[in-house]
Amino acid sequence: MSLQNPVFIPGPTNIPDALRKACDMPTVDHRSPIFGDILHPAIAGVKKVMMADAAELFIFPSTGTGGWETAIANTLSPGDGVLAARSGMFSHKWIDMCNRFGLNVQQLDVEWGEGLPVAAFEDILKADTEGRIKAVLATHNETATGVVSDVEGLRKALDQAGHDALLFVDGVSSIASMPFDFDGWKVDVAVTGSQKGFMLPPGLAITAFSEKAVAASKTAKLPRTFFSIDDMRKGYAANAYPYTPAVGLLHGLKTATEMLLAEGMDNVFARHARIAEGVRAAVKAWGLDPCAKRPELYSNTVTAIKTPEGFDANRVVAHASSAYGMAFGAGLGDVAGKVFRIGHLGMLTDAMALSGIATAEMVMADLGLPVTLGSGVAAAQLVYRRGADAKRMAAE
Amino acid sequence: MSLQNPVFIPGPTNIPDALRKACDMPTVDHRSPIFGDILHPAIAGVKKVMMADAAELFIFPSTGTGGWETAIANTLSPGDGVLAARSGMFSHKWIDMCNRFGLNVQQLDVEWGEGLPVAAFEDILKADTEGRIKAVLATHNETATGVVSDVEGLRKALDQAGHDALLFVDGVSSIASMPFDFDGWKVDVAVTGSQKGFMLPPGLAITAFSEKAVAASKTAKLPRTFFSIDDMRKGYAANAYPYTPAVGLLHGLKTATEMLLAEGMDNVFARHARIAEGVRAAVKAWGLDPCAKRPELYSNTVTAIKTPEGFDANRVVAHASSAYGMAFGAGLGDVAGKVFRIGHLGMLTDAMALSGIATAEMVMADLGLPVTLGSGVAAAQLVYRRGADAKRMAAE
């Protein structure tokens, strides 16, 4: 791949120059007051981005997977029931983690390309009159399939069922790019990372805990040290960490939230929606279909594109890399070889998106897929021109 | 403009990450041996890039304009005759400089879009039996019009005329991007900058002097201090400068020549030719014409594109910047308002070039020009796919 090209993997995303500089700090004493001046604004910024005023934030030098572990290990005990749907690679992995921790997972298998089966969840929750289910796992945006699920609906289902299970949400590839309302949706633990909507290098697991989730941690029996929110809370109270914090990344996170909030979260979401719509228009122009089954499931951060039967979709990724130095995402798990993915989250411009679309066209043409050169670009251009138009009208 | 997008001005060019890092040095003592270890390899690298084994190199903390002044002030005396063609903004400015220095300029006015009038030069040189003409100025690549001229032919004309005038070549937007043979073409002074083919920030005037040009400096009477090659030579002999050198930029230049030579100059030239051909294919698909009159004049570093009569080409540049955050070059001088320019020199990938072409299409469509969306992209894709193909075949 070429370091000159933007990446179109669904994270880590392209890092804006200002954020690379924010992360690249000389060593500062992480036990000096200067650290508090980084940590607390970073936390406050993240809370605003995810609408989590009421939450406690815990940020670990780790990744989203560590965030999943944080959610589980701090709130649950061996044998606890967990409800989850397996609808993509990342929900699959989170379920696997629950199994390893000795949790009792009630797993719904859902076709990849579908979203959370909210109605089925509601039925199960209603039936669980003994309250065996302690937590419901929801993957807000399934990065493997490009499907966004209805977390708000899931909350309603929980309420409808009168069930008090904790609601865990994996927002790794949604938070900071698509609307996410921690407080409004009464999420109990939300998990994300630094390397997606926050546009930073990987290295931070960002978790938000509701009061109820924090309360659960008092009695939860799973072992935890590195991912202990208790130790973390004590550290924060002293402007510190229970161990060495990733100061540079936290400084980057502070700066990233400043950038996002300065742009305005509604504008950030609109930008993602516009870029994504352009990509989907291109897909349609190519005569292909997204993996996501229905428009309401379309993700604004990643599109998984189904290639024709009998064609190995991994060839798109390999050829894009070797022939044009461009990185797309391969299909994972059940859809490996059947889809390739265009990540379109983080700080992308229309021009960057078009370079990805144009390159995908060349790649598919090179590989003999019946794609008309320029067709996807033209379709996306129509979308992006409307965006420029809207900007112009807003300025007038 | 967006800092995320590549620039398509004809220099300064997009700076590869490795070169930004090479330039960004902590302060080093420019009188310590460490400086010699930067300076001399940088000079040696530049000599290889411009095929100037026999030359003396002088690198000033300045720009290409300072390089022009270096050429003139070190070799000429007030009243000396100079032969030059005015064929674009940069030849125009160099001529203006000669006039300010009290030189006696014989100026040929050439239509912008044409190259050096080699035959006319030859006639004039033949007629100058008294040797009043001390120097011939040649703009190898006229950045304003996207025209590359025949310097080799000019050398033959000089030889044919048996004239011993010095041959000065402005290679600012050609050197390191298009073939340049200092020794073979018997150039006497070549001038370039850091910010074009060398892919660095602006700040260096790079000049190469032939033995004959150095000899001329012994008797030249124009005043010079900052741009004195004599002072510079004495400095270099002591691993130093006559004043404070731009250490970081010189370190960048050393690294840039290493990158270029590792890629191989033939490959660098082929890459520029391929990218340029794609741009020109797009221009044709749009139904537009380049400013350069004939194919043999087409520059591989910049294309000036004529817009239809009555349309103000500057609107393209302004709208690209405001609506899409992308920088193209405006028309200058005689072609102001009549052309806009796409710079395609330095480290560009196919994908980057396509993002520029796609954006130009949107801009022109927005402004009501009869351009079919996707048409230029498709034309360029055909060219770039051949490049990928060639790469694949070479690898097999």
Next chain:
Amino acid sequence: MSLQNPVFIPGPTNIPDALRKACDMPTVDHRSPIFGDILHPAIAGVKKVMMADAAELFIFPSTGTGGWETAIANTLSPGDGVLAARSGMFSHKWIDMCNRFGLNVQQLDVEWGEGLPVAAFEDILKADTEGRIKAVLATHNETATGVVSDVEGLRKALDQAGHDALLFVDGVSSIASMPFDFDGWKVDVAVTGSQKGFMLPPGLAITAFSEKAVAASKTAKLPRTFFSIDDMRKGYAANAYPYTPAVGLLHGLKTATEMLLAEGMDNVFARHARIAEGVRAAVKAWGLDPCAKRPELYSNTVTAIKTPEGFDANRVVAHASSAYGMAFGAGLGDVAGKVFRIGHLGMLTDAMALSGIATAEMVMADLGLPVTLGSGVAAAQLVYRRGADAKRMAAE
């Protein structure tokens, strides 16, 4: 604190410019071959640095604390016996982690300032004829007290006792700065981080597993996902991670090992020894004592300095920060308020060390401690001049 001054905390250490640049990468596709070209050389380099040819390396996006958890969670089962000495803050914390994981810790309390009680360990191991002790924990360099322990001796004690417990070594503040012989000492799991001897920002837990430790992981029953070496091994085999790797830090690690190995580990150790000897000479000149009880316990990476009875040592750290913008380490745990610490690991020059010593002098004088200005500097200068002398003689 001032970002201009070097830090004298015992890690994170001052990051050389070349390593800051190595870490500051644009996003690369961590599933592309480029990642393998970073990962595998980084692993190979670390193996050389810690003399761990026979080991398997596992590097987590985490910190040293995560490394401790990796050691435990992958090799032990609930109820397993663990032998450990509490001789400082970091051994204290590792023991605490074992307790949280339901391990059965046999804890020896040792005065802070002492090293590992090798003889007592040997007695205990000999007495454990039933093999209840599954692992022995050793803190090679206790960062809280500036004490280096005899890991080689501990290995001999294990061998003498004919005990087959696993030997876990916390080398966080020793590896890459002081001799560490993973293979020779038959260490089973060694743990370190990126931010000490490797001179990088925090964010990596680096662990080395012996064949025996890897074998133990097959039957170990503690839960693990994020810190699973099994998942990690599978990832590495495919040039990948089980989740998103910290590509930039790994690139930094590759570069750091190149720097260390180019300098030569013996030279690296000698440099640390010289810098440390100068600091200790200063401490003596000030009429103060190190926390470490005896010369053979003196650490070459950090010196904890006892302040006079009745004086709050934390004032040194606070005043150094507020008055002179310099960061020293505070006393922790049992020695909080009784010592302050000068970290002298990573890439320090003599001049940098002298700036720390000179500042400590001013601070102590400001606070009324009976320290003669210039005295510690003069004592250290004698040491450092010998170093320069040795360098000169080696060059002749």
Next chain:
Amino acid sequence: MSLQNPVFIPGPTNIPDALRKACDMPTVDHRSPIFGDILHPAIAGVKKVMMADAAELFIFPSTGTGGWETAIANTLSPGDGVLAARSGMFSHKWIDMCNRFGLNVQQLDVEWGEGLPVAAFEDILKADTEGRIKAVLATHNETATGVVSDVEGLRKALDQAGHDALLFVDGVSSIASMPFDFDGWKVDVAVTGSQKGFMLPPGLAITAFSEKAVAASKTAKLPRTFFSIDDMRKGYAANAYPYTPAVGLLHGLKTATEMLLAEGMDNVFARHARIAEGVRAAVKAWGLDPCAKRPELYSNTVTAIKTPEGFDANRVVAHASSAYGMAFGAGLGDVAGKVFRIGHLGMLTDAMALSGIATAEMVMADLGLPVTLGSGVAAAQLVYRRGADAKRMAAE
């Protein structure tokens, strides 16, 4: 030398991290509005720093030497009289430049270590009743000798003599570090660079012109193109340059002036005075003398230190570099071999200064000079502790 150590050459100075980042920009279109947003605040900031409200600023991609040429070439004509004192290397070079430009220099030779001979100048000016002297050259701070001269007094002398010669001031190593009052002193052209008090890499010649100097440019006949203030003014009016500007350095300059003005120029000057006083206290403790003859001539940016008769002062510089990786300044011109120089301008902390002083002590001791280790450090510490004391009292 080591890139880890601060430099103690009298410029280029140590670049603060924030300024390295400000300079390290991706390419921006220098003809887009974004450039004006960099240029104009940079100019406004410099005006505040040098108290030059009434001046026109012209900033060239060049160095201080280019600034000298700008002053001369834009205001004078061949044969014009110039009055100057040769009191160090930099005044010597400026005079040489005047001679090359065919100016008629009336040169006063002054012992190196003395300042501007204000009284002698006044006498000469009074005697010049025909107004042959068109410009008086003043080196505000002679970097070679560490002597600051009385520019305000020189202005009074000019006024006293009723002479209307232009007053040119070389403030390269004084501006932004020592008080400089362009308007108050009625300076006509002031010259400085980016790499001294502005703490940036070299590459900018910064010049301020009074209304009178600008008026002189209308009739001045020396040739100029690269250094033409007329071309520059026209460029600025269009948010542009007559050629490619050094955008990154200008962005750095904008940021540097923000940093300086945020600290407050009085505080900046006081910091320089304190650091310098410490260095001079060390020199005295070593039993050595500064080159500057009298206390009122002592520069707060550089101290030239005389070594004993018969000792080659250059050995200090060479040994410091080879044995300790530290850069001091060598003696230049008339005092070559007789002095070495400690530069103490730009962003230095007390701790950094002490590292330079401590290293100088080791170097001199190594070379057999009768210097007591720690003596200079102790003397400087007394000074710096007072500074910390003052800071503490100000905070209370």
